[in-house]
Amino acid sequence: MHRIFSQWASPVHFYRLTGRMIPWLWAATLLLLAVGLFGGLVLAPPDYQQGEAYRIIFVHVPSAWMAMFVYMSMAVSAAISLIWRIKLADIWAKVSAPLGASFTALALLTGSLWGKPMWGTWWVWDARITSVVILLFLYIGYMALRAAIEDRRTASRASAILILVGVVNVPIIHYSVIWWNTLHQGPTITRLDAPAIHVSMLIPLLVMALAFMLYYLTVGLMRARSEVLDQERNSRWVTELVREEAR
Amino acid sequence: MSEFLAMGGYAFYVWTSFGAVLLVMLVNALEAARHHRQLRRRLERSQRRDSEQSARQAVHQTTLQRRG
Numbered sequence: 001m002h003r004i005f006s007q008w009a010s011p012v013h014f015y016r017l018t019g020r021m022i023p024w025l026w027a028a029t030l031l032l033l034a035v036g037l038f039g040g041l042v043l044a045p046p047d048y049q050q051g052e053a054y055r056i057i058f059v060h061v062p063s064a065w066m067a068m069f070v071y072m073s074m075a076v077s078a079a080i081s082l083i084w085r086i087k088l089a090d091i092w093a094k095v096s097a098p099l100g101a102s103f104t105a106l107a108l109l110t111g112s113l114w115g116k117p118m119w120g121t122w123w124v125w126d127a128r129i130t131s132v133v134i135l136l137f138l139y140i141g142y143m144a145l146r147a148a149i150e151d152r153r154t155a156s157r158a159s160a161i162l163i164l165v166g167v168v169n170v171p172i173i174h175y176s177v178i179w180w181n182t183l184h185q186g187p188t189i190t191r192l193d194a195p196a197i198h199v200s201m202l203i204p205l206l207v208m209a210l211a212f213m214l215y216y217l218t219v220g221l222m223r224a225r226s227e228v229l230d231q232e233r234n235s236r237w238v239t240e241l242v243r244e245e246a247r
Numbered sequence: 248m249s250e251f252l253a254m255g256g257y258a259f260y261v262w263t264s265f266g267a268v269l270l271v272m273l274v275n276a277l278e279a280a281r282h283h284r285q286l287r288r289r290l291e292r293s294q295r296r297d298s299e300q301s302a303r304q305a306v307h308q309t310t311l312q313r314r315g
Binding site: 037041055056063099106114116215229245 | 254283
């Protein structure tokens with residue numbers, strides 16, 4: 001098992017394989033995004049309470065889910081890179097950070113744009129919103145820490161520890177709307193009984209979420225390829241690859 | 248169509264949300280592609296420099312040998 005993994009995680013193999021995968025991943029991402037947008041903006045009926053404004057859900061909720069998902073994916077990568085010293089795991093954590101920060105900022109922005117017409121305010125310091133702001137600071141702190149430490153191995157280890165400590169924030173975000181009496185509404189989709197949303201709205205929402213997930217994978221792999229190439233710049237396969245392409 | 252764009256009076260909130268999300272996603276993707284292109288070019292240049300340098304050294308060495 002470990003042998004198969006380390007073979008797959010070998011830089012050359014990773015670079016070649018992802019190079020072939022990325023065009024297909026882009027096709028799938030764009031297709032799902034188009035379907036999700038059409039379903040959310042055109043096919044889904046207006047909400048009986050919020051009218052058309054509720055449509056922000058189709059970008060707000062996937063962004064917020066991704067904000068947490070990317071963080072957990074970074075935490076798993078950070079743990080793997082700490083324990084088994086697998087370079088690719090460290091690279092994945094590194095390239096995920098700006099994407100996670102983007103999704104977190106988008107969740108806050110779209111939440112604000114939704115809050116103004118529905119709650120009558122752009123911003124409140126309630127438990128949900130505050131814990132997401134902390135998540136954004138964790139991402140920014142991670143990137144700043146990596147940038148500040150010169151030595152690559154020290155940087156990866158220190159930043160991995162920061163990410164792992166910050167994991168406590170993720171359940172806080174999830175349960176914040178249950179533990180505290182917040183202005184933010186409770187969970188709609190991830191309830192134990194049936195989701196409190198009609199299927200005509202649920203399907204575009206899930207399609208958008210899947211599109212965001214694929215987008216993260218695609219752009220993450222693009223960035224990871226660059227990172228692999230840069231770190232392996234003096235190895236033979238990179239020299240050969242560059243020479244081949246230059247011809 | 249104009250009814251669709253009006254979003255029941257919530258046009259500003261809805262379209263700013265969707266616009267911002269798609270813009271940030273686009274910028275991230277373009278930035279990743281640009282970074283990769285630049286890296287490839289940088290690697291190519293440094294490799295060319297290295298091979299030119301070793302070629303010069305080889306020429307230098309043969310002249311020394313001939314003189315010697």
